[in-house]
Amino acid sequence: MSATSAPPPTERSRVRRAEDRGHYDRATIHAIIDAAYLCHVSFVDERGPLCLPTAVWRVDDHVLIHGSNGSKMMKSLAQGTPACVAITHLDGLVMARSAFSHSMNFRSVVIHGAFEAVPDADKAEVLDRLMDHLAPGRRHEARPPDRNELAATTVLRMPLFEAAAKIRAWGPKDKDGDLALPVWAGVLPLRQTRLPPLAEPGCPAETPAYVQQWATHA
Numbered sequence: 001m002s003a004t005s006a007p008p009p010t011e012r013s014r015v016r017r018a019e020d021r022g023h024y025d026r027a028t029i030h031a032i033i034d035a036a037y038l039c040h041v042s043f044v045d046e047r048g049p050l051c052l053p054t055a056v057w058r059v060d061d062h063v064l065i066h067g068s069n070g071s072k073m074m075k076s077l078a079q080g081t082p083a084c085v086a087i088t089h090l091d092g093l094v095m096a097r098s099a100f101s102h103s104m105n106f107r108s109v110v111i112h113g114a115f116e117a118v119p120d121a122d123k124a125e126v127l128d129r130l131m132d133h134l135a136p137g138r139r140h141e142a143r144p145p146d147r148n149e150l151a152a153t154t155v156l157r158m159p160l161f162e163a164a165a166k167i168r169a170w171g172p173k174d175k176d177g178d179l180a181l182p183v184w185a186g187v188l189p190l191r192q193t194r195l196p197p198l199a200e201p202g203c204p205a206e207t208p209a210y211v212q213q214w215a216t217h218a
């Protein structure tokens with residue numbers, strides 16, 4: 001499969017509600033995942049249905065999560081428990097003339113499937129990719145995990161085989177009869193903002209370029 005082609009949506013992954021907002025190409029799905037630091041993982045265990053937030057990153061055509069071996073979520077998911085991963089970016093509040101037509105602009109991805117454990121031999125590399133995701137170059141600065149730390153960490157991956165993106169990126173869609181109402185209509189854009197870094201007191205290291213540039217990027 002090429003970087004942009006994708007398997008057709010399955011019965012489960014095909015967006016039906018507002019189907020014109022559904023996208024299945026790899027480039028769109030990868031871009032939404034790569035713009036995220038967190039996801040929500042839904043699954044059912046002996047506690048009942050759960051939806052838990054956790055850090056996420058992508059390696060090739062998999063999403064990855066990690067956690068302590070002691071995490072109930074990681075233990076359950078490592079057994080292949082069916083799971084669903086959701087990633088959402090909120091891009092704006094859509095203000096329509098009628099209360100009914102209000103909406104939100106967003107980019108989201110939903111992935112169905114099951115996680116599998118990343119083999120021990122690959123753990124260090126995929127955790128380096130997490131460092132790259134947080135800040136390119138960071139993997140060469142931070143002390144790498146030692147044998148005990150690696151052994152204490154479960155890393156799981158889920159293939160993007162059954163994945164859908166949904167995107168809304170436009171203004172309000174009012175009913176024709178509401179268009180002349182004297183009500184402000186439009187989009188109130190939202191975005192996650194980078195703020196100036198907060199250096200740890202007493203940290204002797206020089207400030208790397210990606211920290212200096214942190215707040216200058218959108």
Ligand SMILES: Cc1cc2nc3c(=O)[nH]c(=O)nc-3n(C[C@H](O)[C@H](O)[C@H](O)COP(=O)(O)OP(=O)(O)OC[C@H]3O[C@@H](n4cnc5c(N)ncnc54)[C@H](O)[C@@H]3O)c2cc1C
Binds near residue numbers: 014016090105106109
């Ligand atoms: C920020 C935000 C706010 C939203 N607010 C509302 C709201 O207030 N009310 C509301 O009804 N809906 C809202 N949605 C849309 C919601 O996520 C569902 O798409 C919608 O409810 C349709 O549900 P359904 O069960 O009919 O989905 P279907 O279209 O039947 O879903 C079929 C399949 O499509 C995929 N899919 C569905 N939704 C998404 C998605 N958002 N992203 C990626 N893949 C998806 C999944 O694989 C799913 O199994 C919102 C979405 C976002 C991101």
